[in-house]
Amino acid sequence: MIIDTHAHAFPAFAKKAEAFVGQALGEQAQSSLKAAGAVASALARTFSVEAKRVAERFGAKLPAVGIESVAELHAHGRPGVATFVEQAGTLALALPIALQGSVDALLTSMNRAGIERTVLIGSPGVASNEWLLGEAVPQGAGRLVPVVTLPPLPKDADKAKWVDAWDALATAGAAGFKIHPNMDGLGAQHVAWEALFEVAAARGVFVILHTGCFHVPTYRVGGPVKVGEFERYFAAFPGVRVCLAHMGREEPEPVWSALRRYPQLFTDTSWQPAEVVARAVQEVGADRILLGSDWPLLHADLQADALAVLRKAVGDGSEVFRAIAEENPLRFLGGV
Numbered sequence: 001m002i003i004d005t006h007a008h009a010f011p012a013f014a015k016k017a018e019a020f021v022g023q024a025l026g027e028q029a030q031s032s033l034k035a036a037g038a039v040a041s042a043l044a045r046t047f048s049v050e051a052k053r054v055a056e057r058f059g060a061k062l063p064a065v066g067i068e069s070v071a072e073l074h075a076h077g078r079p080g081v082a083t084f085v086e087q088a089g090t091l092a093l094a095l096p097i098a099l100q101g102s103v104d105a106l107l108t109s110m111n112r113a114g115i116e117r118t119v120l121i122g123s124p125g126v127a128s129n130e131w132l133l134g135e136a137v138p139q140g141a142g143r144l145v146p147v148v149t150l151p152p153l154p155k156d157a158d159k160a161k162w163v164d165a166w167d168a169l170a171t172a173g174a175a176g177f178k179i180h181p182n183m184d185g186l187g188a189q190h191v192a193w194e195a196l197f198e199v200a201a202a203r204g205v206f207v208i209l210h211t212g213c214f215h216v217p218t219y220r221v222g223g224p225v226k227v228g229e230f231e232r233y234f235a236a237f238p239g240v241r242v243c244l245a246h247m248g249r250e251e252p253e254p255v256w257s258a259l260r261r262y263p264q265l266f267t268d269t270s271w272q273p274a275e276v277v278a279r280a281v282q283e284v285g286a287d288r289i290l291l292g293s294d295w296p297l298l299h300a301d302l303q304a305d306a307l308a309v310l311r312k313a314v315g316d317g318s319e320v321f322r323a324i325a326e327e328n329p330l331r332f333l334g335g336v
Contacts, residue, residue, distance in 0.1 A: 212249025
């Protein structure tokens, strides 16, 4: 049973809008909405072609825009080019991703890639915890594992309120909690995270911590998320399983170092090329590496892309492949 431990989905904005517009304005308006969706798809294709053109111009010979080519651009592109492409791409692809990243589309992607279960992570301001738990996960018919994000409390709320909020989410069905300092706008020392770990320890909930540097204009706080800033929680709560998502992206070494020191830590393969995944197996072993895709934040077949990268790194059907794609994720999820 292959499990993707890192993916997203969004409310079906297009369908809801189309239904509303259809009732209010008739078939002509529905046609206009569909045309807008087609334009969004064209924008996504145009950006992909342009990203490839820019990358090739500066010396990164890329077969297609995907996990490997994006990593290649960051590793070997001219200084500043990768950052520009990523920032522009985030803006260009935001609408297509929102329109096309529905739960139905995720389930279709899973079926195409041969993935049985996916960890579905909320997105503050776009895919709320209420939508995730109340609509998205039930739609998945047991195939989606819900991970909630920061509760909408005032930043200066006291610890007791944060504990109550995280606990309520666990009671509502959350299997995991997500920490994303860039999106949440909270530093590692914020009381919200201490409350999160306390509840996770008490309720048997796992944690996903965003790591690495992503150049996203809409982040509340820029710059890389450094694993070392969260080590006090790893030391204080050794029973809480934590996935260091994205393996630190361009700086995987601090993640590997943390895995060596804390046996409850895992990391995932999202955004990492085959070369880095293979090296990770050599550096820390395969038993705490998880398959992750970050679907749909690059293209619609990102889950299949992530599996192709893993197969390239460790071999299709090998013991290591089965560990990373099947056995380790199940163990990390606690058999959920």
